[in-house]
Amino acid sequence: MMELTTRRCAVGKEKSGDRLLLAAGMAAACFLISRAGFMGDMLPAGAALAGAMVSLNAMNIYLFPFILLGIYSSGAFLWGDVAALCGCAFVFLCAGRIPFAPWHKAVITGAIIVISQSVSCIVAGAAYPVSIMDLVLEGGIGLALCGIFDTFLRMVRGEAPYGGTEAGLLSLSAVVMLMVSGLDVPLLIVPAAMVVTLFSGYLMGITGGLLAAFVTGFLILIFGGSPGAGFLLMLGGITAGLFRGQSKWAAGVCFAAVTIGAGSLDVSISFAVPYYGTAVAAGLLVLLPYRWLVRLDTTLSAFLGSEDRQEKRNSVRASEKLEELRKTFDNLSALFVSQDNRRILMSYQFQVMSRVLGQTIKGLHQSGLSAPPKYKMEPAWASYAKKQGVSGDSYLWAQLPGGRFAVILSDGMGNGKTAAEESGLTVTTIIRLLETGLEVELVLKLLNQIMLLNAENEVFSTIDLGIFNQKTGRMRFYKIGAAATFIKRKRSVDALTLSAMPIGVVDGLKVDCVTTSLRPGDQVIMISDGVTDSRREDLSMDWLKETIAGIQSKDPQTMCDLIMNRAVDNYGLKEKDDLTVLAMRVS
Structure with missing residues (x-):
C-alpha cells in the first residue's frame, strides 16, 4: 500500500508539473501573439486569441492579463484594441457553454473588432482617423485569426483539428509566425518562414510544404514584407516535399539552391529575400541530429492528428499490455537463474521473449523517418x-x-x-x-x-x-x-x-x-x-x-x-x- 501511495503521489506531481509548464507556455505565447502587428499598427491578434480561448473554456480568462500586457508593450497601444479585447472576452464569457461553431466565433470576433475600433474612432474624434477600408480589413484579419486560434487550441487540448491535418498545419504555421513577429525582431521573420516551410515539406511532403509556404508567405506580406516571398516559399516547399524522408543534406541544399536561384530572377516583382533566411533553414535541417528529427516528426504527427485517433489509442493500449507482459518475462528470467543448465536455458528463453516484446513495443511508436546508411x-x-x-x-x-x-x-x-x-x-x-x-x-x-x-x-x-x-x-x-x-x-x-x-x-x-x-x-x-x-x-x-x-x-x-x-x-x-x-x- 505504501508503494502504491508513493507511486500515485509521484504521478500526481508529474501531472501537476506538466500543467504548470503548459500554463507558462500559453502565457508566453499569448504575450507574444498579442504583440504581432499587421499593416503597420493593427493589433487584432489579441482580441481574436481571447475570443477563441474563452469560448473553449472560461477558465482561460487567466491569460487575459498577458494578452493585455502584450498589446500595451507593442508600442502601438490604442484604446480600440483594448476595447476589442475586453469585448471578445466579455461576450464569450456571457455566452457560457453555447456551442458556437468555429465560423460563428470568427464572425462574432470580427464584428466585435470592427465595432470596437469604430466606437474608439468616434470617441477620439479626428485625433485617430481610420478609413472604412482599414476597419473592414482589421475585422477580416481578426475573423481569420480567430479560426486559426480555435483550431490551434483544440490541438493543444488533444482534439483533432477541424478540417483535418491540413487545417492543423496551417494553424500551427500561423501561430509560429505570429510568435516570432511578437518578438519585434524583423530579421527573424524570413528565417522563421523558411524553417517552417522547409521542415513542413521535409516531414509532411509536398502538400505540407505548400500549405506552410502559403500561410507564412501571406503573413510576411501583411507584416509589410516582400510580395514575392510567398512565391519563393512555395517553390521551396515543393522542393522540400520531393525529398520527404530522404537525405536531409540533399533536401537542405536543393531548398537553398531553388529559393536563392529564384530570388535572383530579374522580373517586375521583387522576389528577393535575405539569403541568411535560407541559410539558417537549410543549416538547421542539415545539422539537426536524426534522432531529434524523428522525435519532431512523431510529435508533429501526433499534435496534428494525422493518424487515426482510435488506432492510436489501440496502439497505446496494446503497448501497455505488452510492456506488462515484458516485465513478467524479465521477472521469470531472474527467477530461473541457477547453476542448473536447464534452468539457465529457461532464463535465457524468458529474456528472449522479453526482448522481442520490447522490440514490438518500440515498433508501435516508431516513426517512419530514420537516418539513411552512410556506409555500405x-x-x-x-x-x-x-x-x-x-x-x-x-x-x-x-x-x-x-x-x-x-x-x-x-x-x-x-x-x-x-x-x-x-x-x-x-x-x-x-x-x-x-x-x-x-x-x-x-x-x-x-x-x-x-x-x-x-x-x-x-x-x-x-x-x-x-x-x-x-x-x-x-x-x-x-x-x-x-x-x-x-x-x-x-x-x-x-x-x-x-x-x-x-x-x-x-x-x-x-x-x-x-x-x-x-x-x-x-x-x-x-x-x-x-x-x-x-x-x-x-x-x-x-x-x-x-x-x-x-x-x-x-x-x-x-x-x-x-x-x-x-x-x-x-x-x-x-x-x-x-x-x-x-x-x-x-x-
Whole structure:
C-alpha cells in the first residue's frame, strides 16, 4: 500500500508539473501573439486569441492579463484594441457553454473588432482617423485569426483539428509566425518562414510544404514584407516535399539552391529575400541530429492528428499490455537463474521473449523517418570442401534492424554433411535471432546453453561474427573459437584475435568483442581455421598478412580467390581441411 501511495503521489506531481509548464507556455505565447502587428499598427491578434480561448473554456480568462500586457508593450497601444479585447472576452464569457461553431466565433470576433475600433474612432474624434477600408480589413484579419486560434487550441487540448491535418498545419504555421513577429525582431521573420516551410515539406511532403509556404508567405506580406516571398516559399516547399524522408543534406541544399536561384530572377516583382533566411533553414535541417528529427516528426504527427485517433489509442493500449507482459518475462528470467543448465536455458528463453516484446513495443511508436546508411558493405566468398564436395564451414550475411550489417562464419566439428548441418544451423539461428532485434550477447549465450543440452553428442561449432554499423562506420567482432580476422587499410594489415572455446563446449560462456572504426576503401577478411592451418608453423600468420597486403585489387571476390589459391598451394600434397574466406569492402 505504501508503494502504491508513493507511486500515485509521484504521478500526481508529474501531472501537476506538466500543467504548470503548459500554463507558462500559453502565457508566453499569448504575450507574444498579442504583440504581432499587421499593416503597420493593427493589433487584432489579441482580441481574436481571447475570443477563441474563452469560448473553449472560461477558465482561460487567466491569460487575459498577458494578452493585455502584450498589446500595451507593442508600442502601438490604442484604446480600440483594448476595447476589442475586453469585448471578445466579455461576450464569450456571457455566452457560457453555447456551442458556437468555429465560423460563428470568427464572425462574432470580427464584428466585435470592427465595432470596437469604430466606437474608439468616434470617441477620439479626428485625433485617430481610420478609413472604412482599414476597419473592414482589421475585422477580416481578426475573423481569420480567430479560426486559426480555435483550431490551434483544440490541438493543444488533444482534439483533432477541424478540417483535418491540413487545417492543423496551417494553424500551427500561423501561430509560429505570429510568435516570432511578437518578438519585434524583423530579421527573424524570413528565417522563421523558411524553417517552417522547409521542415513542413521535409516531414509532411509536398502538400505540407505548400500549405506552410502559403500561410507564412501571406503573413510576411501583411507584416509589410516582400510580395514575392510567398512565391519563393512555395517553390521551396515543393522542393522540400520531393525529398520527404530522404537525405536531409540533399533536401537542405536543393531548398537553398531553388529559393536563392529564384530570388535572383530579374522580373517586375521583387522576389528577393535575405539569403541568411535560407541559410539558417537549410543549416538547421542539415545539422539537426536524426534522432531529434524523428522525435519532431512523431510529435508533429501526433499534435496534428494525422493518424487515426482510435488506432492510436489501440496502439497505446496494446503497448501497455505488452510492456506488462515484458516485465513478467524479465521477472521469470531472474527467477530461473541457477547453476542448473536447464534452468539457465529457461532464463535465457524468458529474456528472449522479453526482448522481442520490447522490440514490438518500440515498433508501435516508431516513426517512419530514420537516418539513411552512410556506409555500405560489399561481401564476397570463396570456399573449398574437404569431403564429397560438402564443406563443414557455413557463412551468412544479412541486413539487421537499425542500419546494421551482419556477417557470420562458423566451422562445425569435423567435416562433411554432419559438420555442415551443425554450422549451417548455427549461422541461420544466430542471424534469425539478431533480425528480431535481440542483443548479440543474449543470442550467443542462449545458443551455447542449447548446445550444452546435447553435449553427449559432442555438437559444437566456432563462431566468427561481425556487426557493422552502417551509420557510424564502427564494426564489432565476436569470436568464439574462431580464427583471426584481418583489416586491410591501404597497404597496412592488422590481425584481430580473441581466445575462446567453441560454442557448446563450456558452461557460462563469456562473450567478448573487439570494436574498430572502418572507412571507405577498408577491407575486412574473415577466414576459417583451415586457411591458417595450411601453414601451422607460421604462428604469427605473416604469410597471410603478406598475401593480403600484396593484393592490389579492391574487388572483394578477387581478394577471396587469391587468398584461397595461396592456402591451397600451402597444403601441397597434404590432406586439406575445409577452407572458407569471406572478404568485405567498405564503400
